Amino acid sequence: MRSVISMLLLSLGLVGCSSNPLSPTGEAVYYALQTDTSLRSWVDACYDVSSETKQQALRTQRNWWKRNGAFVESADFGLAYDIIKVTDDRAETGARMAMALTWQVVETAEQEVNELMTGASDKEDLCLRILERYNEGEMDLRGNEELYQGLVKLQRRSQSQGKDLAMKRASVEKRTKTVYGRSFYVVEKLAKRHGCPGAQVQLLKNDWPHEVYDGRCPDGSYILARCEWGNCLITE
Template identity: 75%
Template sequence: MRLIVTALALLSLVGCASSQLSPTGEAVYYALQTDTSLRSWVDACKDVSPSAKQQALTTQQNWWKRNGAFVESADFGLTHDIITVTDDRAETGARMAMAITWQVVETAEQEVSELMQNSSDKDSLCEGILAQYNDGERDLRGNETLYNSLVGLQRRAQNGADDLKIKQASVQARTGKVYGRSFYVVEKMTKREGCPGAKVQLLKNDWPHEVYDARCPDGSYLLARCEWGNCLIAD
């Protein structure tokens, strides 16, 4: 957890060393966490019933139309500031990004798992939670404290996309290495699949889409496809 706080503290507008996040850092984490929580609810509710599945897919589509630009901007802010801060220390920046992605996914999965396990009526639980997202109760603009930071991130993303690509390409050219944000997530998933100690390798790095290959100690292979840090083992 200390690594997560340190990484977020490196985001823009942070002055001297402090355990408190800047408004920008809070906005980044808030946007990514809210989006990932919805994705976790969608994944869980799709398996509850046909009606829950339909509601989940519709909710995700509607919420993204209203909030997608903020999520993309938050992701830009994270990637841009890590690249800028670490520069030549590309591995440090990559590990920070991986750690933050893992923490966001881990927190969302735990929340959803605990509530689903303790519920005697999963259909009603899904209906209630998904309605909050669909009706705008969990829209990112609803947080008045962080709204201005989210708007600022959106402007930065619009003006700095080309600059970010140039910096990423420069780091990759100097180091000869390509990192995947979802590495820790895939590593954890392989353990769940009965493949501890797997050698995980990035096959496709086109964030937010990534593909990983995991070679198990027994010689078998697993293929993981990821979107925004949410990964699934391919059949």
């Protein structure tokens, strides 16, 4: 799966030479987004295991985000800024690269969590041990000094170039008359899981990291999905 990420990042200009598959920026972006998504996957998986894991999941997510949220947002900026550079001339291509990368990050995290949960004889104990590692800072983004410094640089870039990014995005959307959602592929897969294969998915709200989609199922029924940072849930 890492090779897929490398190919996507190469297309986005986040990859270096062949001897170093991911550039420092690409490594930092992937590191932050994957760590954040892994935690969110653990929170989702452990939420309904027991009342104790539910409380721990909510507490852990809140505490981890307080310490690391700014750097996750900086990583997303680094990815989005380079995507916009691609999409200036190839809007659809760049947007689909972004959607595919978001899908791959979520897919990798969910698969890792599902494999561990399936093989666990005591799911409550596993959840509490994993969540405690995140809560106590073992999985903080500061844990890798080199990549952490890359995130610090991205944070500085986001502060100085954030307005420029917003203007470029608006220009692309105005010219192409199309708004693409980063979680499109995630929602398609989620619809299939909920008995709606082949759903016609449409973006209703695009305010990344928050997105809302609806999907028309072959039987004429509809689903509504709400997403946050590429993690999506079907709402009843």
